[in-house]
Amino acid sequence: MNYVRNAWYVAAWSEQIEDGKPFAITILDEPLAIFRGESGRLSALEDRCVHRLAPLSLGRCEGDRLRCMYHGLLFAADGTVVEIPGQDQIPPQARVRAFPVVELHSWVWVWMGDPALADEALIPPAVGLDHPDYILGHGHLDYAAEARLINDNLLDFSHLTFVHANSFGAGPEFAATQARITPLDRGIRYERWIENSLGSSSRRSDVPMDSYMRYDFLIPGVLLMTGGIFPLGTAKACAFGAPDLDEAKGGVTFTSQAVTPVTGKTSRYFFSWGPHRKHGDEALRDMLMGIAGQAFDEDKVMIEAQQKVIDRTPDPRVMPTAHDKGVTMFNRLVERMARAETEGNRNAA
Numbered sequence: 001m002n003y004v005r006n007a008w009y010v011a012a013w014s015e016q017i018e019d020g021k022p023f024a025i026t027i028l029d030e031p032l033a034i035f036r037g038e039s040g041r042l043s044a045l046e047d048r049c050v051h052r053l054a055p056l057s058l059g060r061c062e063g064d065r066l067r068c069m070y071h072g073l074l075f076a077a078d079g080t081v082v083e084i085p086g087q088d089q090i091p092p093q094a095r096v097r098a099f100p101v102v103e104l105h106s107w108v109w110v111w112m113g114d115p116a117l118a119d120e121a122l123i124p125p126a127v128g129l130d131h132p133d134y135i136l137g138h139g140h141l142d143y144a145a146e147a148r149l150i151n152d153n154l155l156d157f158s159h160l161t162f163v164h165a166n167s168f169g170a171g172p173e174f175a176a177t178q179a180r181i182t183p184l185d186r187g188i189r190y191e192r193w194i195e196n197s198l199g200s201s202s203r204r205s206d207v208p209m210d211s212y213m214r215y216d217f218l219i220p221g222v223l224l225m226t227g228g229i230f231p232l233g234t235a236k237a238c239a240f241g242a243p244d245l246d247e248a249k250g251g252v253t254f255t256s257q258a259v260t261p262v263t264g265k266t267s268r269y270f271f272s273w274g275p276h277r278k279h280g281d282e283a284l285r286d287m288l289m290g291i292a293g294q295a296f297d298e299d300k301v302m303i304e305a306q307q308k309v310i311d312r313t314p315d316p317r318v319m320p321t322a323h324d325k326g327v328t329m330f331n332r333l334v335e336r337m338a339r340a341e342t343e344g345n346r347n348a349a
């Protein structure tokens with residue numbers, strides 16, 4: 001899998017990690033056992049007991065430690081074995097890998113690369129479910145497709161016109177015009193103004209307005225999107241650049257989405273969406289989540305079918321179009337970062 005490892009991957013919604021109960025998730029083909037110790041602190045260990053390779057996710061939390069429930073080896077949060085029933089000596093190799101793990105913005109983030117490089121400042125600024133300004137719904141979806149295909153989908157919104165004509169009510173403008181794309185340190189920024197429009201099903205207006213949307217798509221595969229509707233002429237007045245969202249007349253929402261590669265051909269997709277308190281309420285949130293549910297199913301049908309075609313194609317090649325600019329930029333960034341990691345590892349060896 002060609003993915004960046006020195007990055008924070010979303011492993012779960014915080015609420016999915018129950019007290020005292022290990023949670024199993026595979027990221028980049030690495031099975032993990034994540035658990036919340038008595039102190040509330042999270043740990044993420046390789047999900048493979050050093051004794052006879054039973055999964056630690058079937059284990060039992062004891063304080064801030066995890067006991068393998070096959071023959072009872074006890075693991076500390078850093079992965080070292082601290083107790084072997086019936087044996088006094090603990091060999092130095094009695095340890096499993098521990099992954100840096102952080103709980104932030106209602107997500108559990110795991111650093112899949114070199115632990116020495118884990119920097120919390122690199123966690124994408126998602127909007128958590130407890131954010132005071134937004135009323136958010138959330139969920140997740142499992143895909144029988146590689147994460148990269150979902151990233152590619154999220155990096156090219158021209159598909160809204162076709163895949164989501166019914167759910168988002170997107171018009172021809174998504175496919176007919178280009179978004180403005182700016183490179184970021186660890187991703188890409190998309191901005192799009194649609195002038196003189198009645199909006200879409202998620203950002204509806206009775207009178208024509210200028211509609212703005214912006215999203216950042218960040219390593220390893222996190223989409224953070226907002227936008228709003230503005231009086232006619234606003235797009236021109238700000239030269240099609242970023243408006244002040246506080247000036248929006250309506251339609252300000254926020255969505256955080258994360259694509260996590262599970263294995264080479266499976267992924268988990270996490271999402272939240274909802275209105276700014278000034279522009280909506282719980283009822284609007286529920287309506288948006290209904291639309292999103294339909295739209296995300298539409299993507300899943302297309303992407304899983306696409307994966308099947310790719311799998312039976314001997315030499316699958318793509319033919320990029322003008323809308324693939326962001327896809328190409330992001331995938332090049334991933335390749336560059338992944339290559340630098342491999343070279344760094346080789347130099348270190």
Ligand code: FES
Pocket residue numbers: 049050051052053054068069070071072073
């Ligand atoms: S496999 Fe874990 S203690 Fe034996």
Ligand SMILES: [Fe+2]
Pocket residue numbers: 153159160163164295299
């Ligand atoms: Fe989509």
